[in-house]
Amino acid sequence: MFRTTVFLAGVVALPLLAQLPSTPGTKATIEASPAAIAGSKQDPDAVARGSVLFKEKCGGCHGMTAKGTNKAPDLVRSLLVLDDEKGLLISPVIRNGRPAKGMPKVGLSEPQIGDIVAWLHAQTFAADHRNTYLFLDALTGDAKKGEAYFNGAGGCAKCHSASGDLKGIGGKFDAHDLQGRWLQPRAGRGGRGAAAKAPITATVTLADGKKVEGVLERYDDFTVSLKDASGEYHSYSRNNGLPKVEVKDPAKAHTELLRKYTDEDIHNVTAYLSSLK
């Protein structure tokens, strides 16, 4: 589908990650994230109680994440659950069971049934809304190799220093967030703790040879506009590539590396930067 790529790294706060089973490769039992619970408009306390109750009373057949087993169906993709509002459809099923289909009455109180309904709705909301997903652990690389790449093939040390601009960077962000930030410093993140973004500058060479330098404001086939060091705005028409514009993007090295990195290089650099506490 045609959507803008989601920049979630900045949204995911560290405390949330701590609640996740985050070892890659394990069969993670996915619980709705706090953002999903909030989005589902369910009472977080009811969801928490429902989670425990479901695992104890229902999980044996429907699976601990309600995604079904060979004994009982997936409830996250269940039409009855998706069609339900406020338990009107789900509650009778839990209350009475479905003896004909082998589902017993489980003997839950009405408030308990309500808690399970709340949890189920949070689970379906979570699966349905990818902007509430939480990232897993991105710290899989080798910090030593990452350091070698940083100082060698990657060329990172030409502009950055572990004891300078990147001092303590590993303590500021979790590995996933850090990986997103160093790969693409211009990605749409901001707010507290975001690295200051060095502006893109340009030099325009006019027909008479005069050069105008400044921070690039707009650049296309027909106009180039910039603001010089004194804050004065300059704008020029362009025709057939003239006047000549030389763009200087401080993050250009990051873009150029996109064609060169291996995934291993990326994970190693992330591990190295994460070690800079």
Place this chain on the structure above:
Amino acid sequence: MTMRTLIFPTLLALGASFANGQLLDPKKLTQQPTDTWPTYNGDYSARRFSTLKQINSGNVNGLSLAWVNRYGSGNGITIKSTPLLVNGVLYFTAPNHVWAADAHNGRELWHYQYRQNTGSTIGNRGVGIYGNWLFFEAPDSHLVSLDARTGKERWSVEIADPKLDYTSTVAPMIIGNHVILGIGGDHIDNPGFVQSRDPETGALQWKWYTTPRNGEPGIETWPDEYASAHGTGQAWIPGAYDPELNLYYVGTGNPNPVMAEQSRKGDNLYTCSIVAINPDTGKMVWYYQVSPHEVHDWDASVPIILIDGVINGKPRKLLAQASRNGYYFLLDRKTGEHIVTKPFIDTLNWTKGLNAKGQPIPDPAKYPAPDGRLVSPASGGATNWPAQTFSPETGLLYVGTSRSYSMYYVTDTDDHPEGWAGLDAQAGTDGSALIAIDYKTGNITWKHEWPAGGGPSHMLSTAGNLLFTSNGSNFIAFEPKTGKILWHAGLTGPMTAGPISYELEGKQYLTAAVGDMLYTFTVNPPNK
């Protein structure tokens, strides 16, 4: 006279134009679009080429504004629909909204607003027209029919379960007495389907599931029926039609769960495929899968263009697609036989080459993973749904492209992941270009690198030796043979739907949607 009383004589005049009292003469659907733009892509070939040449490379520098009008009111409305033009009236949409406007001056003739609902308003790609009846998809998964003369609702019917979070955005395709509909939405592993409805009653004529059920061919490309039935593959933009072969061609979307593939090993037919369907029966006649076992959200629900061309000296009925996965495909549209596969961006890094049928072989090392995998293109693709165009005069297919990168992450490592089960995070871009692809070889004949911005943008080519597209808020005319820029105008924003061209009383116009506005251009004769 008041505005209101003015409207009726216009409409009466329009209605009387055809002997049978029908606004759209069905013959128009099989002709070159000139005084009519009767279907999403202008005609069934979907090449979005206008044979008009009153506006041409010789006078395009005099192309100027005929009118501009705003149809929203600061309420976030975006016209992503290619307007239809029938009998001097433009019909266009935004989610929950349909308008009719006089193409001479942009004046609104009527505005229909659908009932309040909670469906997704990501976009609406327009109406279909059959005689006097308009059809459009409402966000809560309904097909609505309006009387084109008045904007009055005739009926609405449910086309999918509204609670399942489908995105109903597709412009209906009218073939014979079939209103053919796709639907969108890959949030929660919904079944995917294309369906046909009766234009008079809205009754279901047939429904073709994009993924097979037990006993059907293709089921062997899924672990089991459950995975297939939840495999999605939505056809969310209209396709193309060959009246002679009586085949409707449509591209299907990505499989679900979108970014976690552990529960759907196999090729996952018929997701990310080009399929040929008999519009009378809803039966699939052939398919070609452009992305077997897709994991990066690269739908094949992108333009499909029919070309009557020559390959190795022989005339062939062909079908071309520059797909979201970064490859150009050329097929025989009678049989589905593969002819050409060629990458059209040079940053692709996700395949191990092509198989004997010309299909990309996905590299498992580039499947999304919990710690991320760097892949080009990003989930938005090398190109996307925006209109592409093919000019039979140059033999070139014009495509807006992006050399983007993303880190692709799996967020759900369960044996049975659900929904997207992952995300991609933008990692930067190597740039964006407008490219002209030689349809026979897939080679890039010329390329215009945008200084900034760009990516998939809407296109139209004309017999006036012109190619129209946009970059940023610039509306631009290129020389289609060479890629030289001939004209431009600054609009209030990027073009948000495919531009169209048409003639009214012998004068050629060009209409482009920008946000909630339509701009219409023409070349005025010199002062006497």
